[in-house]
Amino acid sequence: MIPPSDLRELTVKDYFDIVLKRIWIVILIVVVITGFIAFKSFSTPKIYQTQVKLYIGKTTPRVSGKEDIIYKGSPPTKEEMLNLLKSRVVAERVVKILNLLSDEEFIDVKDPAAKLIGMVSIDSPKDTNVVFLKVTGKSPLKITKIANTWAEEFIKVDIDNRASAAKYGVSWLKEQINETLKKLEDEEKKLNDFLKENRIVAIPDIGEQKEALLEKLKNQKSDLEKQILEASKKYGEMHPKMDSLRAQLEAIEQKLKEEQDLIYSLQEKSLQYKILRRNVDTLKSMYNDLLVRLKDLEMSKETIISNIQILDKATPPSKPIIPQPSKDITKALIFSVVFAISFCYFLEYIDSTLKTSEDVEFYTKMPFLGYIPSAKRDIRRSEKKEFISWIKPYSHTSEAFRNLRVSILFSFPADTSLKTIMITSSIAKEGKSFVSTNLAITFAQAKEETLLIDADMRKGRLEEIFDIKTKNGLSSLLAGMCSFDEAITTTPITNLYLMPRGPATPNPAELLSTQQIINVFEEAKKRFKRIILDAPPVMGVSDTVILGDKVDGIVFVIKSASTPLNIINEVRKILGKKIKIIGAVLNNIYVERDKYYSYYHYYHYSFKEK
Known part of the structure; x- marks a missing residue:
């Protein structure tokens, strides 16, 4: 082999001549490779493929104008739906419906569902809700039946899953209603006991009325204090009138203290009442909401629909996908020519003569x-x-x-x-x-x-x-x-x-x-x-x-x-x-x-x- 640094620069004619003088090698390689691929292509059993075009909606369907609450928490993602589409659950239903256990292709198979899953492939283009369900097999009519049945059973499985979820939802809501009702009854009892214990028929408005009374008592106290100051200057501390004024002041201060204590007591009871009332009202609202949701769910359970649609059903294919002799031979011809020419250049490269x-x-x-x-x-x-x-x-x-x-x-x-x-x-x-x-x-x-x-x-x-x-x-x-x-x-x-x-x-x-x-x-x-x-x-x-x-x-x-x-x-x-x-x-x-x-x-x- 001549070192690359010592090689002379080749012309276009040189490249042509390198192949031309080895033309029989090129012909031999092309004939052998193309002939082998052609033989293999024509002798390979025919394999057909058909497909069903499905649409899987992003949101769950609505019933009577209201959002379906079956999957309100976390509806299935597209990936989860695709996993369900190629699941064993669907495969086993198809095997049973089409009676494939008696089919000659499945009769000796230990696991017909697994074999059927192996015949199915899914193509889901990005950023779209369209899904192609493809079925491959030797019989065009059989794979067409399998594809269409598979799509129909997939929708039924989805509906069954929704029905199961709805049934579970009804049971769960009933449990929640019973628990909420019990809590409501407990809170109402606490409220009634509070009212009886404090002999309260109704909680009065103690705000402005009591504030006015306190203000009046404070003013009276202030006037008496002024009168006592003036009388002490005029009559002296030991005068009988001073004793009368002091007695009046003590009476007003006592009245003021009693009114303040009463206000504080009423405010505390009012707060307790409001808390108890709020608890009762909240539980009543929760109870009523649960009743409404239960009613809606029971209605939707009777009219469950799927968000999956069959856009195009499968039809029997007219041509096999394997083999494709014209494509196979064309590819083999192109490959063999490129390989043969490359091989000629390789022989020329290692040839130092x-x-x-x-x-x-x-x-x-x-x-x-x-x-x-x-x-x-x-x-x-x-x-x-x-x-x-x-x-x-x-x-x-x-x-x-x-x-x-x-x-x-x-x-x-x-x-x-x-x-x-x-x-x-x-x-x-x-x-x-x-x-x-x-x-x-x-x-x-x-x-x-x-x-x-x-x-x-x-x-x-x-x-x-x-x-x-x-x-x-x-x-x-x-x-x-x-x-x-x-x-x-x-x-x-x-x-x-x-x-x-x-x-x-x-x-x-x-x-x-x-x-x-x-x-x-x-x-x-x-x-x-x-x-x-x-x-x-x-x-x-x-x-x-x-x-x-x-x-x-x-x-x-x-x-x-x-x-x-x-x-x-x-x-x-x-x-x-x-x-x-x-x-x-x-x-x-x-x-x-x-x-x-x-x-x-x-x-x-x-x-x-x-």
Whole structure:
């Protein structure tokens, strides 16, 4: 996986191509998921749903213009009514009324009421008194009967609850009336006893009358006190008239005291009387109120109505809610397409291989020389793909090699020598022998005498490809066991000569490090215009590194969608900056899959026209 920070910026075309080259994965995922959902949808038993629309009033109904006192204390809340709607009480009544115990769907069920409750759902939108009672099941007619019966029984249960509450209310009121009546009788007895005990027929108004009498006595007292003062001055204290005046003053003071005591006594008795009278009046009022409420409740008990209304009855549904094949398949199709495309992007994200020219140039920093398409569609099984440029000169692959030859030549200035070209790769099985053989054939077809050298003295394949059996080759030439001419052999292809790898040797790196390899190259440059070296992979051996600074340039073969980027970059480090890398070629492109099909098709057509 390439680190996110090292990823190149993708274009819209790149995103399209990521999916297009994996189109069969997309098709497979879409077909499997959609097919599975379609099969499951069509094989699922049909489930229907119907509903009753109810209205549950906020206030309790009124009877004869008066507020219903059944729930006067705390009428049921909407939540309590919804709980009652889906209660076992209602369910058991529905089971009994519809005789569901003999129904084949319920006959083996241990708890029919619980099963019935499981078929019912309630939808109560916020800020509204409308409630939807929904019933789900396999039979449209059965669930319709259940829904309508359920709503009717719900109303009946509510009425029964109100009747029970009314019955309890009547009993409670009667108890309260009896208790109040007893208290009233006790208070009236206390009042009568008070009146008898104090011999009171009626409580007089002692206010202004007694106040006037007290004021008159106080004035008389004041006048006598003045007369006594004047008489004492005129007659002296011992005069008989003084005794008469003093006797009158004492009589008035006594009268004043008696009147004040009488007033205080009357006021106290008046207060006691008022308290007793108020108690009696209060109890009489409570008693009369209870009688009125009892009468109203007895009337309402006979005419109890519910605050629940059926707005719309249930009707048999024409279509099932489960399954819905069209919706299920549409959702499955959308999901599978999104999942498949996401999976393609995930595969691309974890894929650190190179697949495009942009990838090669951005990640490896090597010039891009061209694409080599897979030769499978252009050649028969009996034919060797290494000779495709010879046996199928008008194929896509052959044209790709001609383009590669042009790219290599144009990558060097005209006045610069480019005779020795080494073909290598990072690891084995990337197609370097396939590329080096066909590139050599292409140079030979351009009337350039070309020498193809099998420089992979460990696992070279050119002898097998050209079906040549010889004891001589590069290893024997470097070891001084044969001459240059003896190491070279002709091929069926005009202008193309081959130097096989020669006998196996345990120390290829030592042979390649001698002066002899330089002498071989010098001799080859004198005799041939182009020398193509099929070198071993860079990873694992040092042969290619040794040869790298002795050739004019290196062509790096990268197998498309196969070679990890980290290996390629490791190879770049191994080769170092001194070795001249002409560029990279992307091998094994599938023209049916990749976006470069039109590119190859165009050039193939153009070549045939020539």
